[in-house]
Amino acid sequence: MKFKDHFSEQAGDYARYRPDYPEALFAFLAKSVTRHELAWDCGTGNGQAALGLAGHFDRVIATDPSQTQIQNAVRHEKIDYSVATAEQTGIPSRSVDLITVAQALHWFRFDPFYEEARRVLKPDGMLAVWCYGLSRINPDVDKVVHHYYRNIVGPYWPPERRYIDEKYRTIPFPFVELPTPEFYMKAEWDMNDLIGYLHTWSATQLCQQKNEQNPIDIIRRALAKAWGREDARLTVRWPLYLRLGRVTALVTDRS
Numbered sequence: 001m002k003f004k005d006h007f008s009e010q011a012g013d014y015a016r017y018r019p020d021y022p023e024a025l026f027a028f029l030a031k032s033v034t035r036h037e038l039a040w041d042c043g044t045g046n047g048q049a050a051l052g053l054a055g056h057f058d059r060v061i062a063t064d065p066s067q068t069q070i071q072n073a074v075r076h077e078k079i080d081y082s083v084a085t086a087e088q089t090g091i092p093s094r095s096v097d098l099i100t101v102a103q104a105l106h107w108f109r110f111d112p113f114y115e116e117a118r119r120v121l122k123p124d125g126m127l128a129v130w131c132y133g134l135s136r137i138n139p140d141v142d143k144v145v146h147h148y149y150r151n152i153v154g155p156y157w158p159p160e161r162r163y164i165d166e167k168y169r170t171i172p173f174p175f176v177e178l179p180t181p182e183f184y185m186k187a188e189w190d191m192n193d194l195i196g197y198l199h200t201w202s203a204t205q206l207c208q209q210k211n212e213q214n215p216i217d218i219i220r221r222a223l224a225k226a227w228g229r230e231d232a233r234l235t236v237r238w239p240l241y242l243r244l245g246r247v248t249a250l251v252t253d254r255s
Contacts, residue, residue, distance in 0.1 A: 017197040032098075101127075127244070144219055
């Protein structure tokens with residue numbers, strides 16, 4: 001089955017404008033596993049999560065089905081990048097301490113991926129998946145961005161986007177789930193940085209292709225008014241929605 005590729009065409013911008021995950025997230029995940037020999041970052045995109053894992057694991061395997069994304073990924077001596085689907089990787093069985101899926105699980109075929117996760121994880125291994133939704137800047141800017149998200153490019157989001165709107169809580173996760181703290185991503189951006197980020201959205205790309213017009217132009221004036229000085233740097237925050245499970249300890253009915 002061919003994977004749904006929504007990001008290869010803007011892979012360069014994706015690497016430049018996507019926010020970084022907080023170091024505290026990776027420190028927490030590292031403490032959640034007993035060994036730190038090998039982590040697998042599945043659906044790695046430009047390698048953001050893989051880079052965070054490299055500070056805590058001896059070796060990181062980072063896979064993505066998009067050759068273009070892998071070509072634009074951040075290089076690191078501990079990270080081995082390869083082009084592979086989430087459901088069939090060739091990673092040796094029972095070799096992985098931690099699997100991470102950052103902002104990508106909603107694109108996977110859940111059951112085949114979970115089978116692959118169980119195959120490659122060590123008996124005490126863990127699976128961590130997370131997503132993030134709309135940014136939070138201030139009420140005026142947020143109102144413009146939310147209008148753009150729902151009313152301008154809303155019809156162009158693929159159906160899988162609903163899982164992010166639902167904070168990943170409706171995705172099947174048939175494992176013993178562990179409690180997690182709250183995490184946020186944060187960046188200091190000017191207005192052009194935000195526009196660059198909006199341009200990486202798959203719905204922006206599809207809307208532009210269908211209508212031969214950049215949909216960001218529709219909100220540019222309202223965004224500028226809400227932002228203030230174009231070069232003003234504002235704090236941008238994204239809440240992370242994290243789920244953590246021990247894969248080999250499946251929930252069973254023992255009644």
